[in-house]
Amino acid sequence: MQISPDAVARVLADEQRRFAATHPTSARLAADAAQHLIGGVPMAWMTRLPGGYPVFFERAAGAHVVDVDGNDYVDFCLGDTGAMTGHAIDAVTSAVAARAAQGITTMLPSTDAAWVGEELARRFGLPLWQMAMTATDANRFVLRLARAVTGRPKVLVFDWCYHGTVDEALVVRGPDGAAMPRPGSLGPPVDPALTTVVVPFNDVDALAAALAVGDVAAVLAEPALTNIGIVAPEPGFHDALRELTRQHGALLVLDETHTICCGPGGATAAWGLDPDLLVIGKPIGGGVPAAAYGMTHAVHAALAEAFADDSIDVSGVGGTLTGNALALAAVRATLTNCLRADDFAMAIPLAEEWADGVRDAYTAAGLTWHVQQLGSRAEYWYSRPPRDGAAAAAAVRHDLDELLHLWCFNRGVLLTPFHNMALLSPHHTSADVARHTDVFAEALAALA
Numbered sequence: 286m287q288i289s290p291d292a293v294a295r296v297l298a299d300e301q302r303r304f305a306a307t308h309p310t311s312a313r314l315a316a317d318a319a320q321h322l323i324g325g326v327p328m329a330w331m332t333r334l335p336g337g338y339p340v341f342f343e344r345a346a347g348a349h350v351v352d353v354d355g356n357d358y359v360d361f362c363l364g365d366t367g368a369m370t371g372h373a374i375d376a377v378t379s380a381v382a383a384r385a386a387q388g389i390t391t392m393l394p395s396t397d398a399a400w401v402g403e404e405l406a407r408r409f410g411l412p413l414w415q416m417a418m419t420a421t422d423a424n425r426f427v428l429r430l431a432r433a434v435t436g437r438p439k440v441l442v443f444d445w446c447y448h449g450t451v452d453e454a455l456v457v458r459g460p461d462g463a464a465m466p467r468p469g470s471l472g473p474p475v476d477p478a479l480t481t482v483v484v485p486f487n488d489v490d491a492l493a494a495a496l497a498v499g500d501v502a503a504v505l506a507e508p509a510l511t512n513i514g515i516v517a518p519e520p521g522f523h524d525a526l527r528e529l530t531r532q533h534g535a536l537l538v539l540d541e542t543h544t545i546c547c548g549p550g551g552a553t554a555a556w557g558l559d560p561d562l563l564v565i566g567k568p569i570g571g572g573v574p575a576a577a578y579g580m581t582h583a584v585h586a587a588l589a590e591a592f593a594d595d596s597i598d599v600s601g602v603g604g605t606l607t608g609n610a611l612a613l614a615a616v617r618a619t620l621t622n623c624l625r626a627d628d629f630a631m632a633i634p635l636a637e638e639w640a641d642g643v644r645d646a647y648t649a650a651g652l653t654w655h656v657q658q659l660g661s662r663a664e665y666w667y668s669r670p671p672r673d674g675a676a677a678a679a680a681v682r683h684d685l686d687e688l689l690h691l692w693c694f695n696r697g698v699l700l701t702p703f704h705n706m707a708l709l710s711p712h713h714t715s716a717d718v719a720r721h722t723d724v725f726a727e728a729l730a731a732l733a
Contacts, residue, residue: 288652292732293684300691304336307695310353311340333702335691345372347712350699358699359717361639361707366543369568369661370623371712377571380618384611395610397617401577404620408550409541411563411579416608420542420566421449423578424505426602427562428453430580431503431536434587438479441495441504441535443486445674447512448505448540449566458483458675485673486510487518489525496533503536503562508552511543513677514704515657515664527559536561536584542576543567546660546708548629555660571623573615631711632661635718639663639707642722650729664706692728693721 305312315338319325324332326339334340341353348371350358363369370377384395402414417423428440428451440453445467448454456477459465464477482501484491495501504526510516530537539560541551545568548555553563561584566576580588591600606612640656640663647654647665656665667685671677681704690700698721700707707721 288685288732290684293688296728296731297684297688297691300688300695301337303695304691307356308336308338308340308352308354312338314341314353315339330702335687335694335702340694347371347373348710348714348717356697358694358697359713359720360699361709361713361721362699362701363708363710364567364572365701365703366546366708367567368572369546369708369710370571370619370628371710372572374571374619374623376622377573377615377618380614381573381611384614387610389611390606390609392605394608395613397610397613398608401613401616401620404617405565405577405579408620409553409563409565409579410550411560412582413585414577414579415602416612417566417576417578418574418604418607418612419449420540420564420576421451422604422607423564423566423576424448424451424454424538424540427538427564427578427580428503428505429601430562430584430588431538433591434536434584435502435534437500437502437535439482439500439502440480441482441484441492441501443506443510443674444483445513445678446486446505446507446510448507448564449542451505453477453481454505456481456483457678458485485675486516487522487672489522489529492526493529496529496535499533501533501535503538504530505538505540507540507542508544508547508556508558509659510674510677511659511662511706512703513674514666514671514680514706515659515662516671516674516677517657517659519672523556523558530561538562538564540564543662544659545624546662548660549624549626568624569619570612570615571619573612575612575616577616628711629661632709632713635709635713635715636661636663636707638715638718639709639721642718643725646722646726646729649726650733652729661709662706663709664704666705688732689725689728692731693724696724696727698724 315325331339342350343353344351348360350360405414406412442454444458455467455470456464457467464481464483466473482495484495537560545551561581563579640658643656643665654667655670657670667682668680
């Protein structure tokens with residue numbers, strides 16, 4: 286069976302009317318907010334949720350969100366990984382409240398700092414750590430460090446990657462193979478070909494050829510692509526990546542901000558990877574902005590003098606609020622009580638249930654779609670799972686995405702707005718998963 290654009294448009298019109306009827310308070314708040322907030326939201330991408338206007342939430346706890354109109358949602362988005370632990374975790378809430386009552390930021394280390402460094406080292410295997418506010422910041426910092434260590438100018442990334450608002454990584458591979466601005470990238474400061482080399486994910490030959498030039502300071506990579514959809518590494522790809530970076534003198538940086546869905550130490554621990562530097566952000570603060578980056582002893586030895594210099598405050602690595610006491614208290618409480626082996630032992634089987642339910646539904650509807658799973662994360666494709674980012678981007682069908690997201694949202698199921706992805710937490714239940722399966726199957730029936 287093929288789903289026609291006409292069928293999508295017909296069902297979408299009905300769903301848009303249903304959305305307007307069930308979200309009147311959000312409509313009023315959105316109109317009020319639009320007077321002084323661009324798009325009526327504090328961050329522009331908040332308008333990408335389904336419906337004709339932003340939906341304002343009132344409260345969130347565990348795996349559920351309730352909006353200002355009283356609509357309850359099973360939350361499979363979880364703040365696009367920022368709330369991967371679940372919402373309003375008691376231990377984190379208590380730690381943040383206690384810390385706030387004793388002072389939030391002083392430019393002095395708090396008593397939680399040493400514990401956080403030790404726990405990050407235990408989980409990810411890299412011995413030395415520094416904090417950041419976001420994974421974007423951490424990625425910016427490690428790229429500066431890599432250039433300082435190697436004396437080389439360029440960064441290598443994989444086509445259609447995403448590493449936050451890092452200029453070097455907001456790129457795609459152009460027709461001639463050179464880096465060009467990613468569609469939607471605003472005001473790139475320089476021609477990306479001056480700073481960045483782009484190769485397709487899983488293409489070992491292209492990777493080898495690019496590194497052989499000798500101008501790459503670091504390869505910045507997710508262990509699996511996630512933000513263009515889940516694109517898994519092929520067998521042997523990570524072994525080749527590690528061997529080639531060492532052979533050609535480039536540092537290997539792994540961004541685990543999304544791939545921590547593979548386990549307590551991310552894909553690095555789960556798959557036995559061996560990076561020179563590692564970035565982790567989003568979920569480690571239980572919703573409080575926090576990120577960190579770790580490095581090997583060898584990388585630190587090359588940077589020790591720079592870190593000890595009085596000019597470190599203007600080195601491009603830092604930020605006044607970075608490493609503040611509130612963030613460190615949140616990270617300690619989160620890593621003590623969440624994102625543990627026991628949590629993944631609950632969340633990953635739920636992701637398997639979610640994937641099985643989706644597969645059963647589209648198979649019963651006669652569709653040759655596919656579902657991809659990465660730890661506690663899963664998503665469906667309208668094609669075979671792609672092997673690189675360009676193929677993933679080409680497989681997107683925006684009209685069908687909009688309809689399926691809105692259909693689910695109108696029936697109390699919230700998915701990640703950027704693609705058809707669900708993230709499972711230990712606060713979800715099999716009943717929550719079954720709710721999505723039923724709603725998804727009903728949508729396919731309506732489109733038949």
